[in-house]
Amino acid sequence: MEIKKAQSQELTRRHFLYMGGLGMAATMLGGIPNLGHGADKRPKYGGRLRVAERFGSRGLDAHKNQFFMDFMNYSLMYNALTIPGPIPDMEMCPDLAESWEISRDSKEYTFSLRKGVKLHHGKELDSGDVKYSIERVKDPATRAPRAYAFQVIDSVNAIDRYLVRIRLKEPFAPFLTTLTTMTCPIIPAGWEPTGVKPAPGTGPFILKSFVPNETTEFTRYDNYWEVDEKTGDRLPYLDAVYVKKIPDEAVRWTALKAGDIDYVGYPPRRAVVEEQKNPTPGILALTPNHVGCVMIYFNVSKPPFDNKKVRQAVAHAIDKRELIQAALWGLGEPVNNQPFLSRSRLYVPVQDREADLARAKQLLAEAGYPNGFKTEFLQIGGSTEFVTCVPILGQLKKAGIDGTLKLTDAAPWIQSMQKGDYTISIRNDIVRFDPDDAYYINLHSGEVGKNNWSRYQNKDLDKLLNEGRRISKWGDRVPVYKKVVEIIREDIPVLYLCQMTVTIGIRDYVKGHEFGMATYFCYYKGGIKKVWLDK
Numbered sequence: 001m002e003i004k005k006a007q008s009q010e011l012t013r014r015h016f017l018y019m020g021g022l023g024m025a026a027t028m029l030g031g032i033p034n035l036g037h038g039a040d041k042r043p044k045y046g047g048r049l050r051v052a053e054r055f056g057s058r059g060l061d062a063h064k065n066q067f068f069m070d071f072m073n074y075s076l077m078y079n080a081l082t083i084p085g086p087i088p089d090m091e092m093c094p095d096l097a098e099s100w101e102i103s104r105d106s107k108e109y110t111f112s113l114r115k116g117v118k119l120h121h122g123k124e125l126d127s128g129d130v131k132y133s134i135e136r137v138k139d140p141a142t143r144a145p146r147a148y149a150f151q152v153i154d155s156v157n158a159i160d161r162y163l164v165r166i167r168l169k170e171p172f173a174p175f176l177t178t179l180t181t182m183t184c185p186i187i188p189a190g191w192e193p194t195g196v197k198p199a200p201g202t203g204p205f206i207l208k209s210f211v212p213n214e215t216t217e218f219t220r221y222d223n224y225w226e227v228d229e230k231t232g233d234r235l236p237y238l239d240a241v242y243v244k245k246i247p248d249e250a251v252r253w254t255a256l257k258a259g260d261i262d263y264v265g266y267p268p269r270r271a272v273v274e275e276q277k278n279p280t281p282g283i284l285a286l287t288p289n290h291v292g293c294v295m296i297y298f299n300v301s302k303p304p305f306d307n308k309k310v311r312q313a314v315a316h317a318i319d320k321r322e323l324i325q326a327a328l329w330g331l332g333e334p335v336n337n338q339p340f341l342s343r344s345r346l347y348v349p350v351q352d353r354e355a356d357l358a359r360a361k362q363l364l365a366e367a368g369y370p371n372g373f374k375t376e377f378l379q380i381g382g383s384t385e386f387v388t389c390v391p392i393l394g395q396l397k398k399a400g401i402d403g404t405l406k407l408t409d410a411a412p413w414i415q416s417m418q419k420g421d422y423t424i425s426i427r428n429d430i431v432r433f434d435p436d437d438a439y440y441i442n443l444h445s446g447e448v449g450k451n452n453w454s455r456y457q458n459k460d461l462d463k464l465l466n467e468g469r470r471i472s473k474w475g476d477r478v479p480v481y482k483k484v485v486e487i488i489r490e491d492i493p494v495l496y497l498c499q500m501t502v503t504i505g506i507r508d509y510v511k512g513h514e515f516g517m518a519t520y521f522c523y524y525k526g527g528i529k530k531v532w533l534d535k
Contacts, residue, residue, distance in 0.1 A: 042231060043512060047533035048240040052252045052261045054382060056213035056245035058411050059195025062185040063137045063144045067410060068430055071182050075522030076218050076241060076529075077120075078185030078201035081111055081130065081164075082176050085524040090433050092176040093524040096125065096186055096202065097164075106171035106472045113162040117225045119188055120200035127158035132189035134166070148440070148447060149178035152469075171470050173477060174434035181522070182430075203522075204236040204529040213411070216243045228530060237512070237532035247382030256505045257283060262533070263513075266384055267505040269329040275505075284506050286513075287331060290499035293339035294332075294385050296392075297417070297425045297494055301455040304373055305424060311492040312353075313363035317399035318392060319355035320497050326391040331501035337489040339429060339438050339496055345474075346435055348482045350489055360399040372400025378422040381407040384500065385428040392426065417453040425453075428500060435481045436469045443493055456493030509535040 057073050059065035083095035094100075097111040117125040136142050138150040152172040157165045168175065178184070187199035198207055202225065205218035218241045226235045244261070246252045249268045255261040257280065267285070275285035296314065298305035305311055320334035333341060336352040364372060379389055393403040403424075408416070416422050432438035441447055444465050445457040461484065468480040488494070506513060512530040522528065 041511070041534065043228070043233060043237050043530075043532040044534065045233075045237050045532070046239050047237075047535070048242060049238050049510070049528070049531060049533065050260070050262045051241060051243045052246040052255055052264045053243055054245070054247060054249075054252075054266055054384060055410055057210070057216055058213060060198035060207065060210060061193045061195050062181075062187060062198060062201070063133070063142055063193075065195060066145045066182070067414065073216055073218075073243070074181045074185045074201075075203070075527065076205040077198065077203040077207060078181050078187070079117075079203055080181045080183075080185055081179040083180055083522070083524050084177075084433055086526070090431070092180075092433070095180075095524075096130070097179075100176075106173075107168045109166045109168075109175065110159075111164045111166070113164065114225065115162055117202050118223045119202055120206050120221060121188070123188060123200075125186065125202055126161045127164045128189045129186055130164045131156045131158045132191075133184055133186045136187075137184050145451065146178075146183045146441075148444075148451065149183050149437075171472055173469055173472050173474075174436045177433040177437060180433075205241055208240070213409070214245050217241070218243075224529075226529065229525065236529040238528070241528060249382070249387075253505060256507065259507070262507045262510050264505040267503050269331050269387070269501075269503055272503045272505070273329050273331070282508050284508055284510075286504040286506065287501050288504065289502060290333060290341060291431045291502050292384075293335060293429045293499050294388055294497045295339070295427055295429055295494050296497065297422075297427060297453050298492070299420055299423050299453075299455060300493055301420055302423070304367070304369065304375065307367045308491055309363045309367035310369065311495070313360040313367070313399060314396065314401065315353050315492055315495055316356045316360035316363065317401065318395050318495070318497065322355075323388060323391050323395070324498055327388040328498075328500060331503065332498045333501075334498050335496045337496055338485050339432055339499075340435075341499055346432075346438075348435075348478060348485045350482065350485050353489065357398055364400055369400070372402065374402045374404070375423050376404050376406050378406050378408065378413065378416060378425045380410050380413045383410070383428070385426045388426055388497075418449060418451075420449075420453075420455050435477070435484070436465070439481075439484055439488075440465045440469065443488070454493040456491070458487065458491065458493075461487050509533055 053069060055069040057069045058067055062074050062078055079096045081095060081097040082092045085091040085093050096114055096117065098114050099112050101110045113127060119125055134156050137144045137147055138153060152168050152170060153166060154169045155167045159165050185201060187201065191199040193199040196210060204221055204224045206221050208217040208219045210216050220236055220239050224235055227233060228235055249266060252264040253267040253271050256264045272285040272287060275283060298311050300306050324330060324332040335341060337350055338348060340346045377389060379386060389405055396403055441451040443452060443456055443461060445462050448455050464480055464484050468477050471477045511532050511534050514526050
């Protein structure tokens with residue numbers, strides 16, 4: 001039996017080194033006198049936390065609406081069988097499942113559920129709810145974006161009230177990573193939520209109001225099952241959480257300094273750097289860790305990016321370190337043909353491609369574009385990655401690629417990307433818990449029209465991706481994913497550039513925000529459920 005136990009939230013040497021090297025870690029810690037600030041005081045109940053984020057949620061069907069801001073909301077409203085631990089390890093930990101057993105052939109998972117967990121409408125959670133939720137995500141009629149993760153499931157059986165057995169068609173190494181709220185929040189059996197009427201959950205907060213793509217407000221769920229392991233207090237501490245969409249980072253920062261907002265995700269990096277040098281009374285500017293990956297999507301199904309040499313030219317034209325300094329004020333780190341940093345346990349070493357303007361021009365000439373060409377970037381205005389657009393366009397201009405920007409909102413952007421109605425686009429991807437989650441969803445031929453937005457198809461890569469997910473031991477998976485990364489390096493259906501250092505701004509009375517998953521609202525033993533207001 002595999003039983004998960006609580007992990008320490010202290011800043012270990014491994015976490016310290018992960019935060020961008022010793023120099024970057026020292027810079028970041030300079031602005032964080034105590035990541036778990038408020039630990040010397042007993043938390044208080046009450047208060048309304050006002051949050052400003054880049055995006056608004058598009059809808060609240062927990063299995064269908066799964067953009068970044070959607071599952072940020074779900075982490076407040078729902079639980080799942082498993083939950084990620086803090087960065088960098090991101091080990092899968094128990095959530096609604098207290099423990100699990102994995103069969104010797106790695107094809108059968110038996111989960112023991114927590115007893116006495118109440119859903120928001122009063123019913124006790126049981127194995128039937130888990131079975132229903134998994135099967136609803138798996139059902140093609142649901143059109144769940146992450147249903148691909150459950151293709152491997154053969155059957156789900158409720159053995160008794162608190163025991164669920166899932167049988168797989170074949171071994172699937174990252175299976176536990178697919179059982180978080182990012183893929184399958186648990187809802188009551190038989191419930192059919194809509195985009196504006198969510199299903200009840202078991203999370204620390206209940207939905208109070210929702211204006212699509214604008215605001216969401218939650219109130220405390222008094223019967224939430226989890227307690228603070230340090231104090232024994234029942235969580236959460238806050239009475240309410242109000243999340244407002246403010247696309248402009250400067251406006252978010254101004255709202256924080258004016259006292260209109262308590263917590264902002266991704267304030268301007270320049271402001272954060274300056275704030276850490278010259279602190280403003282009442283404000284804390286935090287840079288806790290790297291999350292996600294800035295990457296370029298090429299639509300390889302139409303010119304000019306159907307030509308591999310053109311994509312390689314782009315890779316040679318971009319100087320990643322210069323980009324980080326120009327766009328991110330140094331708050332980031334280059335990646336090497338994959339979305340994982342070299343200190344990550346998921347990193348696979350390969351030879352990186354160096355910035356080389358002369359080589360970029362040569363490749364363009366060989367591809368039939370000796371005088372370069374014009375292209376249009378489809379981008380979300382005000383998004384996290386938007387700050388990288390101008391520097392990237394400037395670097396490409398030197399190679400002869402004249403790029404312009406077409407701005408849109410998140411919902412139409414996603415539709416265009418899925419349909420292939422774009423030429424090139426920059427995106428900051430979410431954190432990935434496993435190489436399978438990073439590569440299969442983005443590059444497998446079976447995901448074209450759904451999640452493979454580059455529309456790249458390669459039978460050899462498909463075979464490797466299928467093989468990698470069947471192998472249980474990480475050591476045996478490494479050679480497979482090394483070949484995967486080498487194919488990505490050569491063909492460049494997507495170009496991985498860098499990981500951004502997350503920036504967060506909070507008022508100094510916001511306590512309990514510990515190091516974990518940065519702006520992610522919930523992780524094992526942490527998140528908004530532990531935040532309290534000292535006022």
